[in-house]
Amino acid sequence: MPISDYDNVKEVRISRDELYELVWTERQSDIAKKYYISENGLIKKCQEWNIPMPNLKYWIQLKDTTNPPTKVPLPQYSGYDMVYLKLREDYEKKKESIQKKISNIKKEIEEDSNVNLKVPERLTNPDPLIATARDRLYKKEVYRKSQGIIHHNQGSIGIYVTPSQLNRALRFMDTMIKALRSRGHHFINQNGSAHLAIYGEDYRISCQEKERRIKITNEYGRQESQLEPTGRLSFRLGESYFRKEWTEGKIPIEEQVSKILASVEYRGRKDHEERIENEKQWEERRQKQLMEKEIQDKKEKELDDFKEIFKLSLRHDKAQAIRRFADKLEQSALSNNDLGNETQKRIEWIRKKADWFDPFIESYDELLDGIDRDELVLHKQSFYLLKD
Template structure:
């Protein structure tokens, strides 16, 4: 299948150069689906009668292409071949990617009937796990260190192992052909897509059988069904791809790879957005801290200023009291000598207490003037 990727401008040029009837004959898209593609991308269509008038040179000029979104090549049309009647105009992103993978010349999704002698190193490590040299730390396996060699986690019966290895070989080669890599840590394996790790493992489907033992007690056991399950992701992102008697896992490989790539892209977008929000949060916290520091400095400065004001007013009250005492006391009288000395002492200390003078006083050095307020 030939895939044609177009930008908005290219699709606009196609629409005004070729009738929609001809486009739907050339590509796997219906009339309504194509109109919806144009509507979603804000691409104006020729009015009714445009092509008839164009034959006689009477057609109106094309409607200008309005600005909208990005101009990336994200509009896909599929060339119609033979008698293919499918309408691929309204595919989901996953279905579009699935078709792209199936038509990628670098990707071979056909599972061989026999495992090649030159199988991938990952398949070799899966088949012979005892050959993998796990990194150690302090004499024990390091469960935190990632390394680029190892095998895929497999839990299947001996009869199902050859088929499992062939599917792993096909899947690993396809993922590598798509430009993805792998990492391993002890018994866990990950495919790395756009720096995002997604775990991969295989197990066999089982059926629970209820039976009665020789003593009449009800027991249960799990019997292997010879069918595979591919497990992608972990915890909340865990997803199981089940093989059935009618649909093999091989037929789901393109869908699985498409899912992995879209999941990785979504997680990367989420990480980028989270990092952006975290950066904005940190910047906002920094602004708030700076505001708080400025506020605290200004509050302290204002408190100090008010304290100096109180100190000055207390000094003025002291001076006023000393002046009143001087005016109402006969300082020439021998009996008032102590009051005269007190007034002199008070005025000297007032100059020390006055923040506008702050006269030095060796006796009161180290004493806080605020203690007198």
């Protein structure tokens, strides 16, 4: 699973009490410079944790060492009170390293004579994926949104734009796809839509027109919000949390092909390397678990074997005790001149039961056949007798 480029940047754990002391000791701007958090984000976190914050008057009075201001006490709070903040310096170093790698890839792409980075004024000889998207979109085989966005990505590249931006989107995406193919990458069908396969990874890609939320008055005179197309195009790689997006601003998206292509290749390489490393770590953990399980299985077998020996030794000792009891019974009968036929039968019966119970003999006994020698329990059967 791919992770964020900045997930491995060092983090500092800060408790609610520590954050309270921090905001009353350092200004918000200084905290935002030290940690990767905006001043607005800091205010929201303090509001979430019910941490009072100093006003401007407090900082002015703080300069007066003879009469320093007092802090507002920290109220009680019962929620989770631990936040992890990245050090801005480490974050910026990571960002600089990433930008340098992307810049090197961009230079390599721009020097590659096989790659056309210029978006044409007209769509000519389109890539099959774009031709399919174009035919379906212009033939109105599309899904429509209430704000006029049209799209159709079944078996083709995802394009979500208003009709006025469709030609631009098709020309830009055609250039991107051809450039990706020239760089040795290809496309595969995943769940009915085309995905980019790059360095062993695959991503859903699309071109989307950005929207903004506006307030309108509905037919009942009530205020509500809706999305309105802006005319600005964006290129999206991936989905959900792991989605990366490039949006045009002052620079049209047609002039960002090499930059976007370099960023896409960087993302593919990074995700591939991380996946290989994750698989390596997973395999190491698996092998370690197998070894631990093997040792555990050996211990379990050793213990089971010992328990069996212990159980048999107890049975042998008890069998010997039964024999000693038979000998004592016989001696007592002789001493009392009472060794009659019934007593002799009783003593013989006891000795046979000792032989049945002894693990070294385990002689056959018709009436005890099927009885577990360790449990010595008769599992009774229910009988439903017919009446005479």
